[in-house]
Structure formats: structure tokens, C-alpha cells
Amino acid sequence: MMFGAFASVARKLIPARFRPIGYLENLVRERTDGRIWSGPFTGMRWTPEGRARSQPGTSQSSPLHNARVHIPKLLGTYERELNPYIEQACALDFPLIVDLGAAEGYYAVGMAFRNPQARVIAFEMQATERSALAEAARLNAVTDRLEIRGKCEPEDLECVLADIPRPFIICDAEGYEAMLIDPSAVPSLRRASILVELHEFIEKGISKKIRERFVTTHKITHIWQQERTPAEFPFKDFYTYWLPKSYLRWAVSESRPELMSWFWMEPIHATA
DSSP states (O other), rough: OOOHHHHHHHHHOGGGGGSSSHHHHHHHHHTTTBBBOSSTTTTTTOOOOOOOOOTTSSOOOOSOOOOOHHHHHTTTTTGGGGHHHHHHOOOOOEEEEEEESSSSSSHHHHHHOOOTSSSEEEEOOHHHHHHHHHHHHHHHOGGEEEEEEOOOHHEEEEEHHHTSSEOOOOOOOOOTTTHHSSTTGGGGGGGOEEEEOOOOOSSHHHHHHHHHTTTTTTEEEEEEOOOOOOOOOOOHHHHHHHHHHHHHHHOOOOOOOOOEEEEEETTTTTOO
């Protein structure tokens, strides 16, 4: 009881920038100068987040991340398990990149930033996220190559993929991948390369369902989330040396509800 009262008083007396969380946020912003520090999107301009998110099943943007998830994104460690596949996608020179559930644009803007030859379409149903996405596109001078749309339904996806020989799909649709990543509803997916996040905690069995849909047309690689450790926080000083390791672990974590995974799916008979 006494400790709780002390902590409450300390929070009122100590400026936010000197509290552990505020200090780490400011340290990352200062050291990175607002640009992504590492990974496939190194050098891309990025701003703090903090907009409200909707509940699972109601949005094609992610409700999993709290207002401070911008730390892993600025560090370039966000979903670092996917970095080799993002690099592979960039090397494949896709003419069209479609981001389903683009949120504030980490991947949509990042792929436009890395692929100046590509047309990028970002679907995001939340207006606040679309506004942030547009601002990120402006900051990185990719507005002319990135089209922002609202909610995506299967017919919308088929419409943008039709007649495109080698499209690339990134999907983080909070369970709606069950509807969108379905070649019976979106036939053009059979010739698309696809990176899809699997939300088993929303729809149990979705991984098996999607695998069965593509097992005859695609080579499927299952990617699993890896543990984050305090050692991954790159900026050390006197303050961070004395901080409990739990704060550094928090700084590089992504607040996942369970162990997450993704499918990287490559068409077996790719069209040139």
C-alpha cells in the first residue's frame, strides 16, 4: 500500500520525460532523428503513433499495439521475423504491391519507399489511420505512387489484382484474412505472392484453412514470432544501465496477445 502511494506521488512529481517509459521514448526519437534505424526500411521518416484502435474483428488495422509501439518501428525491429521476406519481395521488383489492413502505413509507405518502380495500394478502414498513412506518405515523398482506400472486400481485391501478372499482397487484417485470402473469392490470388499474418486467437484454425487453400498453387513457408530481449535495445547510456531490464524488454516488445505467425506464400508457377 505504501509503495503504491509512493509511486503515485512520484508520477505526479517527476516529469514524464524523466520517467522510464517517457525517457526511453525520447531517447529513441532523439537517437533516430525520427527515421527508422535498421531493417528493410532504414532511413524512412517515421512519427510517433498513439491513435485509438478498434476491437478484433471490427477493423483491418491492428488493435494489438499500444500507443508506444512506435519504438520497435523506429528501431526497425518491428516484426523483424519478416525482414528477410520483405527484402526478398523488394528484390523481386513487383509491379503492384497491395497492403490489406495498412494501419498507419509502416509497410505500405515502407514498400513504396523501397520500390520506386511499384504502384502501391493501401486498404485501411479506419479514418484516423488513413490520415496518419497519408502523412507518412507525404513525409517520405511517395504520395504519387501510393493510393489509399478504405475497407477491402474480396471483390475490391480482385478488381485491383485483375490483369496484374505478378502482384504482391501484405495482409494484416485481424482475422478478416479468412475472407480476403481466399482464391475461390479472389481468383487472382493464385498468381500472387502473399505475406499474411495469421490471427489464430481471433479465428481458431485459420492457419490450416489458408494453407489448404493454397497448398496446390504456392510454396508455403510458416514464420514464427521470436522472443525479444533487453539486449536488442541499441541505445545505452547511464540511465538505461540502471533501469530494470523489464523496461528495455518492454521497449522492444510488440504487446502480442499470443505467439504470432505468418505465411510467406510464393506461386509455384509464377508468371513472368
